[in-house]
Amino acid sequence: METDEELIKGTKFKSLKGKISSATLKSIKQMGFKYMTDIQSVVLPKALDGADIVATAKTGSGKTLAFLIPVLEVVLQCSQTQERQGTYCIIVSPTRELAMQSYTVLQDLRRYHETITSSLIIGGESRKKQSAELSQGVHIVVATPGRLFDHMRTKEFxxxxxxxxxxxxxxxIFQYGFEEDLKQIINRLPKDRxxxxxxxxxxxxxxxxxxxAMKDDVETINTDEDNLKATVDGLKQGYVICQTEYRIWWLHKLLKKTKNQKVMVFFSSCKSAEYHHEFFATHCNFSVLCIHGKMSQADRTTTISNFYNAEKMALFCTDLAARGLDIPAVDWIVQFDPPSDTNEYIHRVGRTARGLGAAGNAVLLLRPEEKEFITHLQDAKIYLDKYETWDNYYNLQPKLEAALANENFRRLAVEAFEGYIRALEVKxxxxxxxLLTIDIDVVAKSFGLKEKPDIDVRVGFSKKHRPRKRMAAMLAAKSTVTSKCVKI
Known part of the structure; x- marks a missing residue:
């Protein structure tokens, strides 16, 4: 008879005995997994029977193992029954980091399958080396769409x-601009799959x-369907309303209070992440790392590795760079810049409280005029507590002014300001x-700038947005600096 604890935790992996190989079960045990998560317990029986699967589950719910276990079993069966050896499974991920993490888990899972081979095919790495591996007919390919499609157009693969x-x-995958590549990949692959x-x-x-991409009799699985919340139970989440000009002061205080914890801070642009990292690392002596999409693959990999192995550290990141990262024991998710929509919020907070029984914290920083975003989160079954702001902050203005005396840092501040304004347009x-009602001067002050930079906020936008941008530029030109003494 099952104990109450076992009923709460769910189905054990050992219940799959006879359905998956003993080598796979041995690897799962070695990895420290005993109980399946909801998505694993529902997906695995169907996937192991060969069904097409469409699964929607909260970020951090354990879906990586839910597809890697069936993948291994498919390869095992094919390698034993097929006359010709070759690539039997392809896993497509939207970012290099997510592909790398899936590949890492795969290596752990195939530990006792000595004959099964695999290859990681992502941008930023040697095409020649990848082509040589693919030409050998590796069993499992983990890839990003662009680089995978490149190799599919060669005779080696x-x-x-x-x-x-x-x-x-x-x-x-679609959102990051891989729609055409993915269509081509799907069309080229065998239909009997x-x-x-x-x-x-x-x-x-x-x-x-x-x-x-799928058969008509697809199995649709949604482990969130009957849930009252769109985020995992172990997540404690709230929001803070902060005056625009004091946002960086607020972040300074939060980083001091969480200095002995693992923290991820989200920014809306690469330059903003870079600017804040430079300020806090160089001028405040905080232990912070930075990752964004414009960094080289080697630098991104090094940063992820350093953060992964750190016991206490802050990582400043953008959505694209942090997408899908599975970092152990992240204590706090700080959304310094709000997400583009409710779906992006879910993905961001999914970096903490990952897995069965895990806990984590998330805080969303909003300007007073952005408070209505909370209503949209509630409509999406995301419920946040309201956190009170602190009574006082450390005055960062002298540090900011000293930093801005450096021309390179000032240029970075201007670029970060511009990136922040541009990010608002795509929300x-x-x-x-x-963008039409925002106080441009106050936003500039939040980056330490005494006045708004002389930049064209319309740069980089499509024609359909130009009338809107023209109006914003007119309002910005008319705006004057207004100073208020506020308690936050």
Whole structure:
């Protein structure tokens, strides 16, 4: 008879005995996993029977093992029954970091499958080396869409034996501009295959993907369907309202209070992440790292490794760079800049409280005029407590002025300011993140600048936004500095 604890924790992996190989079970035990998460217990029986799967589950729910275990079993079966050896499974991830992490978990899982081979195919690495590996007919390929499609157009890569395709974080593969590459990949692969699609959210793009890539009798699984919340139970989350000009002061205080913990801080642009990292690392002597999409792959890999192994550290990041990162024991997710929409919020906070029984904290920083965003989160079943702001802050102005005396840092501050303004334009809720009503001078002050830089905020936007930008520029030109004494 099961104990109350076992009923709460769920199904044990050993219940799969007879359905998966003993070598896979041995690896799972070695990795420290005893109980399945919700998504694993529902997906694995169906996936192991060869069904096409569309699974929607909260970020951090354990979906990586939910597709890697069936992938291994497919390869094992094919390698024993097929006359010709080659690539049997392909796993597609939207970012290099997510692909690398899935590949790392795969190595642990195939530890006792000595004959099964695998290769990581991502941008930023040697094409020649990858091509040589693919030409050998590696059993499992973990890849990003762009680099995978590049190799599919060469004679070295034979993908005619593929029996299983996995699309991980499918909602983001399209969002990051890989739609055409993915269509070509799907069209080129054998039709007689199993396809598994995993996502944290469901959208029209994933619907289109399902129709083009999967069989008609697809198994649709949503472990969030009956939940009253869209985020995991171990997550304690709240929001803070802070006056725009004091945002960096607020972050300084939070970093001091969490200096003995592991923290991820999200920014809306690469330059903003870089600027804040430079200020806090160089001028405040804080232990902080930075990762964003414009860094080289080698630098990004080094940063992830350093943060992964650190017991206490802050990582300043952008959404693209941090997408899918599975870092152990992250204590705090700090959204210094609000996400573009509710789905992005879910993905951000999914970096903490990952796995069965895990706990974590998340805080969202909002300007007073952005408070309505909380209503949209509630509509998406995301409920945040309101956290009170602190009564006093350390005055950072002298440090900021000293830093800005350096011309290179001042240029970085201007670029960060511009990146912040540009990011507002692409947010979904224009009436909340309103470029027409924002006080440009106060935003400049939040970057330590005494006055708004002489820049064209219209730079980099499509023609359809130019009338809106023209109006914003006119308002900015008319704005004057207003000083208020506020308690936050």
């Amino acid at each position: 034979d993908y005619s034996l593929v029996k299983c395709l996995v699309l991980d974080e499918a909602d983001k 199993q396809t598994m699609l995993f996502s944290a959210t469901h959208s029209e793009t994933t619907e289109a993907l399902i129709k083009s 979904k809720y224009k009436h909340i993140f309103n």
